[in-house]
Amino acid sequence: MTEPADPKQILLTPGPLTTAPTTREAMLRDWGSRDGAFIEMTARVRARLAALANGSEIHVCVPVQGSGTFAVEATIGTLVPRDRGRALVLVNGAYGKRIVRICQIIGRSHIVHETAEDTPPAAGDVAARLADDATITHVVLVHCETTSGLLNPLAEIAAVTRTAGRKLIVDAMSSFGALPLDLSDITAEAVVASANKCLEGAPGLGFAIIEKQALAAAAGNAHALSLDLADQHAYFERTGQWRFTPPTHVLAALDAALDAHEAEGGVAARGARYTANCRVLVDGLRALGFETFLPDALQAPIIVTVRMPVDPKFDFQALYDRLNRQGIVLYPGAVTQEKSFRIGCIGQVFEDDMRRTLAAIADALAEMGVARDGLRPAA
Amino acid sequence: MTEPADPKQILLTPGPLTTAPTTREAMLRDWGSRDGAFIEMTARVRARLAALANGSEIHVCVPVQGSGTFAVEATIGTLVPRDRGRALVLVNGAYGKRIVRICQIIGRSHIVHETAEDTPPAAGDVAARLADDATITHVVLVHCETTSGLLNPLAEIAAVTRTAGRKLIVDAMSSFGALPLDLSDITAEAVVASANKCLEGAPGLGFAIIEKQALAAAAGNAHALSLDLADQHAYFERTGQWRFTPPTHVLAALDAALDAHEAEGGVAARGARYTANCRVLVDGLRALGFETFLPDALQAPIIVTVRMPVDPKFDFQALYDRLNRQGIVLYPGAVTQEKSFRIGCIGQVFEDDMRRTLAAIADALAEMGVARDGLRPAA
Numbered sequence: 001m002t003e004p005a006d007p008k009q010i011l012l013t014p015g016p017l018t019t020a021p022t023t024r025e026a027m028l029r030d031w032g033s034r035d036g037a038f039i040e041m042t043a044r045v046r047a048r049l050a051a052l053a054n055g056s057e058i059h060v061c062v063p064v065q066g067s068g069t070f071a072v073e074a075t076i077g078t079l080v081p082r083d084r085g086r087a088l089v090l091v092n093g094a095y096g097k098r099i100v101r102i103c104q105i106i107g108r109s110h111i112v113h114e115t116a117e118d119t120p121p122a123a124g125d126v127a128a129r130l131a132d133d134a135t136i137t138h139v140v141l142v143h144c145e146t147t148s149g150l151l152n153p154l155a156e157i158a159a160v161t162r163t164a165g166r167k168l169i170v171d172a173m174s175s176f177g178a179l180p181l182d183l184s185d186i187t188a189e190a191v192v193a194s195a196n197k198c199l200e201g202a203p204g205l206g207f208a209i210i211e212k213q214a215l216a217a218a219a220g221n222a223h224a225l226s227l228d229l230a231d232q233h234a235y236f237e238r239t240g241q242w243r244f245t246p247p248t249h250v251l252a253a254l255d256a257a258l259d260a261h262e263a264e265g266g267v268a269a270r271g272a273r274y275t276a277n278c279r280v281l282v283d284g285l286r287a288l289g290f291e292t293f294l295p296d297a298l299q300a301p302i303i304v305t306v307r308m309p310v311d312p313k314f315d316f317q318a319l320y321d322r323l324n325r326q327g328i329v330l331y332p333g334a335v336t337q338e339k340s341f342r343i344g345c346i347g348q349v350f351e352d353d354m355r356r357t358l359a360a361i362a363d364a365l366a367e368m369g370v371a372r373d374g375l376r377p378a379a
Numbered sequence: 380m381t382e383p384a385d386p387k388q389i390l391l392t393p394g395p396l397t398t399a400p401t402t403r404e405a406m407l408r409d410w411g412s413r414d415g416a417f418i419e420m421t422a423r424v425r426a427r428l429a430a431l432a433n434g435s436e437i438h439v440c441v442p443v444q445g446s447g448t449f450a451v452e453a454t455i456g457t458l459v460p461r462d463r464g465r466a467l468v469l470v471n472g473a474y475g476k477r478i479v480r481i482c483q484i485i486g487r488s489h490i491v492h493e494t495a496e497d498t499p500p501a502a503g504d505v506a507a508r509l510a511d512d513a514t515i516t517h518v519v520l521v522h523c524e525t526t527s528g529l530l531n532p533l534a535e536i537a538a539v540t541r542t543a544g545r546k547l548i549v550d551a552m553s554s555f556g557a558l559p560l561d562l563s564d565i566t567a568e569a570v571v572a573s574a575n576k577c578l579e580g581a582p583g584l585g586f587a588i589i590e591k592q593a594l595a596a597a598a599g600n601a602h603a604l605s606l607d608l609a610d611q612h613a614y615f616e617r618t619g620q621w622r623f624t625p626p627t628h629v630l631a632a633l634d635a636a637l638d639a640h641e642a643e644g645g646v647a648a649r650g651a652r653y654t655a656n657c658r659v660l661v662d663g664l665r666a667l668g669f670e671t672f673l674p675d676a677l678q679a680p681i682i683v684t685v686r687m688p689v690d691p692k693f694d695f696q697a698l699y700d701r702l703n704r705q706g707i708v709l710y711p712g713a714v715t716q717e718k719s720f721r722i723g724c725i726g727q728v729f730e731d732d733m734r735r736t737l738a739a740i741a742d743a744l745a746e747m748g749v750a751r752d753g754l755r756p757a758a
Contacts (some may be wrong), residue, residue: 009409016412016627027406027628030388032708033395033582065445065583067624070605077603098604105604196624203412204444204583204626224456224603225477225484226449245446245575247583247626248395249406329411 010353013331014146014174014303015197017347019257023201026256027249038248039240041255046207046236048258052176052267053191055183055209062215062229062236063207065247068173068194071206073102074227075169075192078218079210080108080138087138087169088113088129090121090157093147094334095171099140106223111136117148117335118294123156130164138167138189144175144300147334148293149342151179151300158186167214173197173206174302177261178271178346189214195250198270198302198346201257204250275301277345277354284358285343288365289375293340301345303331308339311374314365316341322364328357338377389732392710393525393553393682394576396726398636402580405635406628417627418619420634425586425615427637431555431646432570434562434588441594441608441615442586444626447552447573450585452481453606454548454571457597458589459487459517466517466548467492467508469500469536472526473713474550478519485602490515496527496714497673502535509543517546517568523554523679526713527672528721530558530679537565546593552576552585553681556640557650557725568593574629577649577681577725580636583629654680656724656733663737664722667744668754672719680724682710687718690753693744695720701743707736717756 011017031038046061053059064074076099080087087110089099096114103110113129115121121141130136139161143154154170161168167189172181176193177200183191190210195201208229215233222228226244235243264270278301282292285306293305308316320330320341333340343357365375390396410417425440432438443453455478459466466489468478475493482489492508494500500520509515518540522533533549540547546568551560555572556579562570569589574580587608594612601607605623614622643649657680661671664685672684687695699709699720712719722736744754 009411011409011411013411013413016410016624018409021407024407024409024628027581028400028403030390030397030403031395032388032390032392032710034392034711035703035708065449066605067444069623070444073603073605102604105607106602194624202406202626202628203624204629223485224452224606225481226445226452226606227603228484244448245395245573245582247581247629249403249581249632250583250626250629253628324414329414331411332413 010328010349010357011347012344012349012357013329014344014346016203017196017200017344018349019200019202020260020348022260023253023257026252027202029252031248031252033246033248034241041251042242043240045251045255045258049207050209053181053183053209058211058213059183059209060212060215060233061207061209062233063205064227064229064232065205065244067203068206069098070227071192071194071208072099072171074229075190075208075210076102076108076140077106077223077227078221078229079169079190079214082221085109085137086135087140088136089140090126092119092121092150093117093142093145095142095145095147099171117337118150118298120150120152120298121157123153123160126157127160127164130160130166136166138169140169141171143170143172144179144302146174146303148305149300149303150294150298154181155186158188162187175300177267178274178302179300180267183209195254199254199257199261200347201254202250204247205254271301273350274345276351277301277349278304280351280354281343281345284354288358288362289372291377293335303342303344305333305335305340305342307377308333308341309370309375310377311370313368314370314374315368318368319361319364323357323360326360328360389707389728389736390726391723391728391736392708393723393725395582396575396579396723397728398579398581399639399727401639402632402636405631406581408631410627410631412625412627413620420630421621422619424630424634424637428586429588432560432562432588437590437592438562438588439591439594439612440586440588441612442584443606443608443611444584444623446582447585448477449606450571450573450587451478451550452485453608454569454587454589455481455487455519456485456602456606457600457608458548458569458593461600464488464516465514466519467515468519469505471498471500471529472496472521472524474521474524474526474552478550496716497529497677499529499531499677500536502532502539505536506539506543509539509545515545517548519548520550522549522551523558523681525553525682527684528679528682529673529677533560534565537567541566554679556646557653557681558679559646562588574633578633578636578640579726580633581629583626584633650680652729653724655730656680656728657683659730659733660722660724663733667737667741668751670756672714682721682723684712684714684719684721686756687712687720688749688754689756690749692747693749693753694747697747698740698743702736702739705739707739
C-alpha cells in the first residue's frame, strides 16, 4: 500500500520542503532515545541551533516534538505569565492570527495590533501601544509572515520593545537559518523556529532559543505538560535527555541538515541561494505576465504570493495538477485580501529548479490558451 | 558531525525500538503535506489504525504530532470536560502517575486509585469507587504499564466502567498492535497509542481512536490549540489535512510499518512473536540466575523488569556498555519499589536476537566474575 519512494519531489511550499538525500539517509538508522550516543546528538543539535542565532551566551535551545505551531504555543504558554502576563501580538497574516488564537485558548491576556496583509507594523505605532499600556509584558512578532511572504521589521520592533522594557518573542519559523537573526544585536527573550523550513530538515520538531533566566522564572507556568519548555529545559540540565520520546530519526535528519547548512556557508550562503531563487522566480513570473502580491521591498526570499489572474481560462487547479505530475508541488494562496497562489523559494531547490518551474508554468499557460494580458489580476 | 548510519541496532527498549529496513526506507521520499497524495496516505493510515482496534463503526482515528504523552494529554484535555468532568485515574506505575500530573497541570478534576507496582487494580474496587462518587465521568487505565511490564485487566475494568455508565480512556501505548483490543468487545471512549511501539514505526506521532460522538461534544474543551483533537478531527472532516505541519516522513514510515504488520499476520502474529521473545528472554534470564520482578501471570510480552542482583561485582553500567558496543541497547529500571533494569521484547527483534542478548549477558557476567547465586536480588 506504500507509494514507491521517489526523492525527486520539488516542493515549492513553505515546508515540509525538498530535503537533501543525505538528510533523508540520516533517517536510515534507529537510535535508543535514552542512550549516550543519542544524548550526545541532542546536545550537539541544541548547541548548533543556538549558535546559528549567536545565542550561546545567555540563551539556550529547547526543542519540542511536533510542528512549528507546537513550538510557538509551547513558548507562549511557558513564558507569558498566567496571571500578570499580557502579550501585544502584531498581526498581518494567518500566523499572527494563530498566535492570537493560542492566547485565547490557553488564557493568556493579550491585545492585537493588526495591519493589512501587505503592511508591516510601524515601530512607532508599537512604541505608542507599549507606552499606552504598562501592563503589556511581551511583544510577539512573526518575522516572515508566510501567509503573504512579507518580511516584518524585526530589528525596529526589537529596538522599541527593548526601549520600553518589555520582552520580545519572535516567531522566526520560516526565516530561521536563511535570514540573519543575531541575538547579540537584537534583544529577544525567545526565538521560535522549526526543523523543516530554512534548515531543510524533516518535519517533526520545533525549537525555541530562550533566555535561560526566563526559563528559570517560568517553572510551573505552562498550560500543558507536553508543551512545558521550562520543565524540558530542567530535564535536559539534569539528564541530557528528552522528557518524552523524541522523533529520533527526525533529530538525526536535522543534525545532517545542519552539516549541509554549514557546508553551504551558513545563514549568509543559504539566504543568498534563496534570494537568487526568489529573484529568478519573481522576474520569470513577471515576464510571463503575472503580478506578485508584495512589492519587492517587503518580499522575503521565502515564498512568493502571486495574484490570481483574471482570465477565466486560467485554472489554478489545472496548473497545480500539471506541475504535480512533473513532481513540482505548488501551494495554495492564503492572503484574505484577494485570490492568489504561492510558490516557495526554500528547501533543496536551486535557480535551475525555478527555471524548470517557470518553463512548466509557461507550457501550462499555452495549453490553457491564457493570453499574456489575462495574467493581470482583477482590478 | 553525523554518526555513520548503522541500521543494525537491537534496541531492547520500550520504544523507540528497532524498525524494519522497509519502514526506514519509506522516509527517503519528501511529501507536500497539503498535496493529494499525502492526504490519501493520511486517510489510509487513519483507517488502518482504527481497523486494528476494530473501531471503524463508531470510532475514528485522530493522529497528533509528538510522542505518546502528547497523544495522552491531547485525549484527556479534549475529552474530559473542563467544568463537569472528573477522572478516576488507575495508577500502578510511572505512566499512571504521569496521567495524574497531566490532570493537575491542565486543571481536570480527578481522583487516584493507586495499587502497588506489581498489583493490578481489582475491578471490584474500581466499581466501588465509581459507586461512591457519582461525579466521576471518566476512568483512565494504562493497558500495559511499561514501568514494570505489567498487563492491567482491561476487559474487567472496561466492564465495570460501562456498567456504572462512565467513560473509559485507555492508554494502550505499549500494547496497541500486539495485544488484542477489540472495540466491539470492550467499550471505550478512547484508546491512545503511538507509532513507535508495537506498530514498529518511527517515533514522532501518536494517535487516539475516539468515539465520533465524543469528539463532536468536545468542541472548544481542549486546553491547548496544538493538542485539540476535536479541532483536528473537524479539520480532517473538512479538508482531509492535518491542521499543522505533520511529520510527513514519520507518517510514511508508519504506513510502511502497517504493511509489515499486516504481512506478518496482524495483531495475533505480532503478539505471538513478542510472546515467544519474552518466553526465551525470561527463561534464559532465570537459567542464568536472574529473577524477574513480575510473576508470569502479570507479565505482558512487552518489556521485562529484572531485579538488580545483590552481588557487588554485578555492575549494570558495565553490562550496558558492553552490550552497547555490540549494538544491543538495554533500558534502565523504573519501578520505585526496588532496584532493577529492563529488557524489551518488542520491535523488529526475534528469538535469535534474544538468544544473542542472553549469550552476551552470560559473557559479561563471566567477565565480571559474578557467581550464579549472586544474581539473586537483595532479600
